[in-house]
Amino acid sequence: DTAVSQTPKYLVTQMGNDKSIKCEQNLGHDTMYWYKQDSKKFLKIMFSYNNKELIINETVPNRFSPKSPDKAHLNLHINSLELGDSAVYFCASSHGTANTEAFFGQGTRLTVV
Amino acid sequence: GESVGLHLPTLSVQEGDNSIINCAYSNSASDYFIWYKQESGKGPQFIIDIRSNMDKRQGQRVTVLLNKTVKHLSLQIAATQPGDSAVYFCAENIGRGGSQGNLIFGKGTKLSVKP
Numbered sequence: 001d002t003a004v005s006q007t008p009k010y011l012v013t014q015m016g017n018d019k020s021i022k023c024e025q026n027l028g029h030d031t032m033y034w035y036k037q038d039s040k041k042f043l044k045i046m047f048s049y050n051n052k053e054l055i056i057n058e059t060v061p062n063r064f065s066p067k068s069p070d071k072a073h074l075n076l077h078i079n080s081l082e083l084g085d086s087a088v089y090f091c092a093s094s095h096g097t098a099n100t101e102a103f104f105g106q107g108t109r110l111t112v113v
Numbered sequence: 114g115e116s117v118g119l120h121l122p123t124l125s126v127q128e129g130d131n132s133i134i135n136c137a138y139s140n141s142a143s144d145y146f147i148w149y150k151q152e153s154g155k156g157p158q159f160i161i162d163i164r165s166n167m168d169k170r171q172g173q174r175v176t177v178l179l180n181k182t183v184k185h186l187s188l189q190i191a192a193t194q195p196g197d198s199a200v201y202f203c204a205e206n207i208g209r210g211g212s213q214g215n216l217i218f219g220k221g222t223k224l225s226v227k228p
Contacts, residue, residue: 004156033215035218040220041151041200041220041221041223042218042220042221043157043202043218043221044218045215045216045217048215056215090156090157092156097215098145098206099144099145099164099206100145100206101147101159101162102216103159104149104156104157104158105156106154106155106156107154107155107156
């Protein structure tokens with residue numbers, strides 16, 4: 001059984017388009033995250049949601065808007081895509097936010113052309 | 114073999130040898146640390162964690178050492194196998210007041226195991 005699943009796995013789109021990435025976890029966790037991994041493999045947190053409420057919003061352009069319809073889902077919508085948005089986006093979840101491991105999805109490779 | 118993380122992002126070892134991957138973390142208030150393994154095309158996977166009240170923790174073939182004085186973390190892999198080839202990340206939990214924290218990742222070290 002997949003614990004944290006993201007769709008799609010690959011996404012190729014043109015500049016200026018709007019796209020969404022979906023994430024679901026079946027671990028019963030109350031906290032979900034979005035991370036961005038650049039071409040140098042650097043992983044940076046973007047958003048953190050606890051019980052459907054935003055608790056961390058790192059310096060991310062407001063073109064990125066997370067939506068959490070329930071505790072098991074955290075979707076990422078991106079408006080007006082730019083070339084620099086090309087990266088691998090990882091969803092993760094954890095039980096609580098302090099001193100706990102996060103479980104990661106397989107990633108969504110976004111390529112903006 | 115030994116890596117100093119940020120300065121030597123690639124570590125190449127012979128199968129059967131021990132590997133040591135190092136990481137310097139940033140915040141002296143961090144109280145929880147994790148090592149993750151990321152294989153090509155996959156998400157990071159938990160390997161082992163350690164809390165700040167410990168200086169050593171052992172798992173199956175892996176050992177994590179924590180030196181809070183110099184803010185240094187290391188991952189030792191015994192008898193390295195080809196399946197250990199991956200990028201390894203250390204992550205620290207930085208509290209944001211109360212129990213709210215988030216994991217901050219280091220830059221990663223690529224481990225290549227030669228058969």
